[in-house]
Every structure is written in structure tokens, then in C-alpha cells.
Amino acid sequence: MKFRKFVMLAVAILSSLMxxxxxxxxxxxxxxxxxxxxxxxxxxxxxxxLLLAPNQEDTLTVDLRNDTDKEVVxxxxxxxxTTNGNGVVEYSKNEIKPDETLxxxxxxxxxxxxxxxxxxxxxxxxKVKIHMPNxxxxxxxxxxxTFKEKTTDQTNISSDKNDKGLAIKNEYSYVVALxxxxxxxxxxPDLKLQRVIPNQRNARNVIQGNLQNPNGTYLNQLATKTxxxxxxxSEALYTDEQSDMQMAxxxxxxxxx
Numbered sequence: 602m603k604f605r606k607f608v609m610l611a612v613a614i615l616s617s618l619m620x621x622x623x624x625x626x627x628x629x630x631x632x633x634x635x636x637x638x639x640x641x642x643x644x645x646x647x648x649x650x651l652l653l654a655p656n657q658e659d660t661l662t663v664d665l666r667n668d669t670d671k672e673v674v675x676x677x678x679x680x681x682x683t684t685n686g687n688g689v690v691e692y693s694k695n696e697i698k699p700d701e702t703l704x705x706x707x708x709x710x711x712x713x714x715x716x717x718x719x720x721x722x723x724x725x726x727x728k729v730k731i732h733m734p735n736x737x738x739x740x741x742x743x744x745x746x747t748f749k750e751k752t753t754d755q756t757n758i759s760s761d762k763n764d765k766g767l768a769i770k771n772e773y774s775y776v777v778a779l780x781x782x783x784x785x786x787x788x789x790p791d792l793k794l795q796r797v798i799p800n801q802r803n804a805r806n807v808i809q810g811n812l813q814n815p816n817g818t819y820l821n822q823l824a825t826k827t828x829x830x831x832x833x834x835s836e837a838l839y840t841d842e843q844s845d846m847q848m849a850x851x852x853x854x855x856x857x858x
Contacts, residue, residue, distance in 0.1 A: 602686065603765050604609065610818040613828050614682075618769040622816070624837050628771075628773045629750070629773060629775070630667065630669050630671075630673050631657070631665055631666060631667050631669075631673050631675060631719060631748070631750065632665070632666040632668070633663060633664070633665060633722045633748050633775040633777065634663065634664040634666070635647060635648065635649060635661075635662075635663050635664075635777050636661075636662040636663065636664060638651060638659055638661055638662075639659075640653055640657075642785060647777075648777055648778040648779070648780070649661055649777065649778065649779045649780060650695065650780045651731070651779075651780065651781050651782070651783075652783070652785060653731075653733040653781060653782070653783060654733065654738055654780060654783065655733055655734065655735050655736055655783065656732075656733060656734075656735040657732075657733045658730065658731065658732050658733070659683060659730075659731050660728055660729065660731075661728070661729040661730075661731060661779075662726050662727070662728060662729075663726070663727040663729065663746065663748075663777065664724060664725075664727075665717065665719060665724065665725050665726070665727050665748070666719075666723075667719035667720070667722065667723050667724070667741075668722065669721060669722070670707050670721045671721055671843050672718060672719065672720055672721060673718070673719045673750060674716060674717075674718050674719075674750065674751040675716065675717050675718075675719065675748050675749070675750055675751065676715065676716055676748070676749050676750070677713060677714060677715060677716065677717065677727065677746060677747065677748055677749075678693070678694055678715070678746070678749075679708050679711045679712070679713060679729075679744060679745075679746055679747075679779075680692065680694050680695075680707075680708065680744055680745055680747065680853065681699060681703065681706050681707050681708060681743070681744045681779075682707075682743035682744050682745065682758055683695060683697040683699070683848065683849055683850040683852050684697070684814075684847070684849050684853065684854040685697065685849045685854060686802070686854055686856075686857060687835055687846075687857055688823060688846025688847065688848070688854060688856070689846070689847065690723045690743075690819075690847050690848070690849045690852075691744075691849075692744060692745025692776045692777075692778050692779075693745060693747045693749060693774065693776045694748070697852075697854075700813065700814075700815075700851050700852045700853050702813070702815040702816075702851045703737045703852070704738075704817075704851070705734055705738070705742045705817075705852040706787075707742050707743065707744030707779065707781070708744070708763075709840055710731060710732050710733065710734065710742065710781070711730070711731050711732075711744075711779070712729075712730040712731075712732075713728065713729040713730065713731060713746070714727070714728075716751065719739055727748075728826070729746065729779075731779075731781065733781060733783065735791035737783060738783065738817065739783075739786070739817060739818075740782070740788055740816060740817020740818050740850055740851075741780050741782045741786065741817055741819065741850050742759065742780070742781040742782070742817075742819060742850075743778070743779075743780050743781075743819075743849055743850050744778075744779050744780075745776045745777060745778050746776070746777045746779055747774050747775070747776050748774060748775040748776075748777075749772065749773070749774035749775075750773075752772065756857065781782050783836070787818055787819075788816065788817065788818040789816065789818065790814050790816050790818050790819065790820035790821075790848070790850075791814060791815050791816045791820075792812060792813070792814060792820060792823075792848075793812070793815060794810055794811070794812060794813075795811040795812070795813050795853065796810075796811050797809070797810045797811075798811075798856075799853070802857045807857040807858060808829065808857070809857050809858070810827070810855070810856045810858070811853055811854070811856075812825075812848070812853060812854060812855075812856055813852075813853035814848040814849070814850065814851065814852055815851065816850065816851070817850045817851055818850055819848065819849065819850060820847065820848040821848060822844075822845065822846075823844075823845075823846040823847060823848060823855060824842070824843065824844040824845070824846070825841075825842065825843050825844075825846075826842050827839075827840065827841040827842075827843070827856075827858045828840050829841075829858070839858070841858045843856070
């Protein structure tokens with residue numbers, strides 16, 4: 602079988618990146634509010650998008666609030682932005698390996714506490730120290746700050762049982778995107794088809810094409826059209842179209858067909 606890939610690209614301006622995964626605020630015992638930095642490009646945004654000079658430092662502030670009558674311990678993590686198998690950018694911890702083209706991993710330029718304790722009915726400021734690399738570059742260093750309540754047997758986990766009596770546990774977290782750049786010019790993304798392999802996903806047989814964005818800018822509004830034929834034939838055995846996907850800077854993902 603022959604795998605032919607046609608990719609249509611359109612670059613759009615990155616929009617809101619204040620994420621909550623999964624779900625609804627009522628599942629949380631704490632609230633998260635980022636405070637705009639002096640180096641924030643657009644102070645109306647609810648995530649950090651910073652314009653910094655080479656070697657410049659900044660300290661970011663996130664307001665944390667506990668409106669409950671119990672003590673809440675919050676775990677915080679800094680992670681680099683990646684692209685998952687659905688063509689969606691992720692800013693929280695996951696099993697996706699960094700792309701080989703990623704030169705500046707945001708975790709190397711950020712210092713922040715891994716844990717903070719909020720007393721009942723209290724608020725506190727969470728401080729994040731950032732440092733821009735000491736060299737000029739085009740593009741964006743992209744990542745996120747994940748806040749999650751430290752779990753015990755019951756806290757921060759909602760459990761449901763399915764019809765087979767199996768318990769399903771859902772954990773909830775806030776994720777605030779953190780972008781660092783030296784210029785407001787978006788630059789140009791790129792797209793490469795790295796390899797094509799047969800594989801399995803969600804217990805079904807698929808063909809996967811590994812797509813890579815080797816440049817330091819977001820690839821937005823990605824649409825793909827995949828045509829599968831027999832070797833030596835132009836007759837389409839299967840056609841697949843996907844759209845509205847996005848890739849993080851310097852990332853790759855497996856497009857499943």
C-alpha cells in the first residue's frame with residue numbers, strides 16, 4: 602500500500618491558552634489567577650506571553666486562593682509544550698518525548714516551588730522566576746505551569762463506578778500556558794513527514810504518519826488529507842481528512858489514519 606500525504610497550512614494568531622483539564626471549577630478546592638507581568642505582550646490575556654531581551658530575568662506571580670475550611674496542599678510543575686496524537690497542544694506533564702529539534706526546553710529556564718500550602722480561607726502568591734537564554738533566537742519557548750491538589754486517598758479525586766463495578770478516578774488540574782519570546786514576529790512554521798508505519802491505537806489497526814514542526818513557532822489551523830492506495834495504483838482505497846489541528850513549536854506527533 603502507498604501512503605500519500607497532502608498538507609495544507611494556514612498560520613493564525615495564537616489565542617487563549619488558559620486551560621483547565623478536565624472540566625469544571627466546582628471540582629477544585631482552590632482557585633488560580635495569573636497576574637500580568639510588566640513584560641506581558643497583551644495584559645488582557647489570561648496566560649503568560651512575555652517579550653524579553655536575551656539574558657533578561659523576570660518574576661511572575663500567580664494568585665492562589667483557598668475558599669474551603671480545610672488546608673490545601675498544591676503541587677506545581679513546569680513542563681514544555683508538546684503535541685498529542687489528536688493534533689492538540691499540551692502544556693501539562695505527559696509521556697510525549699521532546700522533539701530532537703527542541704533547543705530551549707522551558708524547564709531549563711524556570712525556577713519555581715514544587716509545592717505550596719494554603720491554610721483554610723486564605724490566599725498566597727506563587728512566584729515563578731524565569732530567565733531568557735543569553736543569545737538571540739527567533740520563535741517561542743513554550744510550556745505551562747500545572748497546579749494540582751496533592752492527593753491523599755480522597756482529596757482531589759472523584760471516583761465513579763461503571764456497570765462492571767470498576768472504579769474510575771479523575772484528577773483535576775489547572776494549567777496556565779507560559780510563552781517566552783524575543784520578538785513579536787511569529788516567524789514561519791514548517792512541516793515534515795518523518796516516517797510512516799503500521800501501528801495500533803485504541804485497540805485498532807492504524808497507519809501512522811509522524812509529522813514534525815521543526816521550527817520554534819506554533820503551526821496553527823493544520824489540515825491534512827491522506828489517500829491510501831495499492832502499490833502501483835492511483836485508485837484510492839481509503840481517504841481521510843482532518844482539520845483544526847495545532848502543533849507546538851519544535852514538536853512532532855503521530856497522525857493516525
